Amino acid sequence: MNADLIPLVVAGLVFIASILSLKLGFSVAIIEILLGAIGSYFGLKPQEWMMYLAGFGGILLTYLAGTEIDTRLMREKFKESMLIGGFSFLCPFIGVFLYTFYVAGWTLKASMIAGTALSTTSLAVVYSVLVETGLSSTQIGKFLMASTFITEMGTALGLSILFIKPTIYTLVFIIVSLGVIYFADKFSHKVFRSRTLKNKVIEPEIKYVFLLLIAFMYFGKLGDMHAILPAFVLGLLMSRHFNDISGNKAVRDRLRTVAYAFITPIFFIVGGLKISVPMLIAAGGIFVILFLLKMATKFVGVFFLARKYIRNGSTYTTLLMSTGLTFGTISSLFGLTAGYIDQVQYSVLVGVVIASAVIPTFIAQKWFMPVEEEDIVDMDNGGR
Numbered sequence: 001m002n003a004d005l006i007p008l009v010v011a012g013l014v015f016i017a018s019i020l021s022l023k024l025g026f027s028v029a030i031i032e033i034l035l036g037a038i039g040s041y042f043g044l045k046p047q048e049w050m051m052y053l054a055g056f057g058g059i060l061l062t063y064l065a066g067t068e069i070d071t072r073l074m075r076e077k078f079k080e081s082m083l084i085g086g087f088s089f090l091c092p093f094i095g096v097f098l099y100t101f102y103v104a105g106w107t108l109k110a111s112m113i114a115g116t117a118l119s120t121t122s123l124a125v126v127y128s129v130l131v132e133t134g135l136s137s138t139q140i141g142k143f144l145m146a147s148t149f150i151t152e153m154g155t156a157l158g159l160s161i162l163f164i165k166p167t168i169y170t171l172v173f174i175i176v177s178l179g180v181i182y183f184a185d186k187f188s189h190k191v192f193r194s195r196t197l198k199n200k201v202i203e204p205e206i207k208y209v210f211l212l213l214i215a216f217m218y219f220g221k222l223g224d225m226h227a228i229l230p231a232f233v234l235g236l237l238m239s240r241h242f243n244d245i246s247g248n249k250a251v252r253d254r255l256r257t258v259a260y261a262f263i264t265p266i267f268f269i270v271g272g273l274k275i276s277v278p279m280l281i282a283a284g285g286i287f288v289i290l291f292l293l294k295m296a297t298k299f300v301g302v303f304f305l306a307r308k309y310i311r312n313g314s315t316y317t318t319l320l321m322s323t324g325l326t327f328g329t330i331s332s333l334f335g336l337t338a339g340y341i342d343q344v345q346y347s348v349l350v351g352v353v354i355a356s357a358v359i360p361t362f363i364a365q366k367w368f369m370p371v372e373e374e375d376i377v378d379m380d381n382g383g384r
Helices: 006-024 027-042 048-068 071-076 078-103 108-117 123-133 139-160 168-188 204-224 230-242 249-273 277-282 286-308 314-320 326-338 343-367
Strands: none
Touching: 006 249, 006 343, 027 123, 027 249, 027 277, 027 343, 048 123, 048 139, 048 230, 048 249, 071 078, 071 139, 071 204, 071 230, 071 286, 078 108, 078 123, 078 139, 078 286, 108 139, 108 249, 108 326, 123 139, 123 249, 123 314, 123 343, 139 230, 139 314, 139 326, 168 230, 204 230, 204 249, 230 249, 249 343, 277 286, 286 314, 286 343, 314 343, 326 343
């Protein structure tokens, strides 16, 4: 396809996804991923600008998710979030590793890549669905995002500990991330409360947030790390600047509007474009087995704990925590680049990751949508 035509095609897909989402009542993220997969089948390839914008979109979604977290609730329910998020990571990692190594005959490192890639829960997908359904500001939404963050942190740490060889630039990334988070937490009020900068049409507050996130991305790439974790922590600490008391809630709303207009759709469309349909068809058996294995191990890791702590939202929680996207594709791509997995294994893993972003989300929205928060969460007595 002509390179000059690709931006027009992508813009068309973004618009079509919005219309289909409204007409069908499904999450726009699902539609965007599926349209990306269809585009891949017909020869649409992501360009370099799309890859960078997609990376930024994932970081931006993660940051926005952090700003939605109720830090008081997270502190009070730290044990519950840690248990659900921790087992959401451990059960799929162990299950997928054992199957691919002992049954499928993959190499040790390939099996560890598979376990890491399929242990994820996509914070970006979970956040997008919760925002679209209006649950992001409810207790179950905040509880879900807190638990999802624990899972993502486990995946990121697992990938780093098992594979990444630290260099001086890794240390630079860690130091810069900690420095940015510290100074942003201490001094961001000078940006958000400044009469000179506040409520201006040129949106200096949004540009300030973009600057911080792009700094994370630059130093993360320099140190062979990913900026998702510091972006989430930054959003978490800066959430106090976007509450009703601060008077800056409109800034977050405008930031969300900018993100959902074009940046995050690129993230989801590029995710769909990474699927190689012919290779998936050729390896259909292992694809189906790994998908079912991820769903089963996520169920084991999440459902029973969720049923204990969430009165009537355990199935919805389990399904959303079965989704994967960002870290799953990152782990798979890392394995392919490092030579730990081949192109077929990569396509299978990414295909499973994408399918896990679409199918559980569809089921959750279609049949297990919570009706009212008070019917879902019994946070005060631990679900008893």
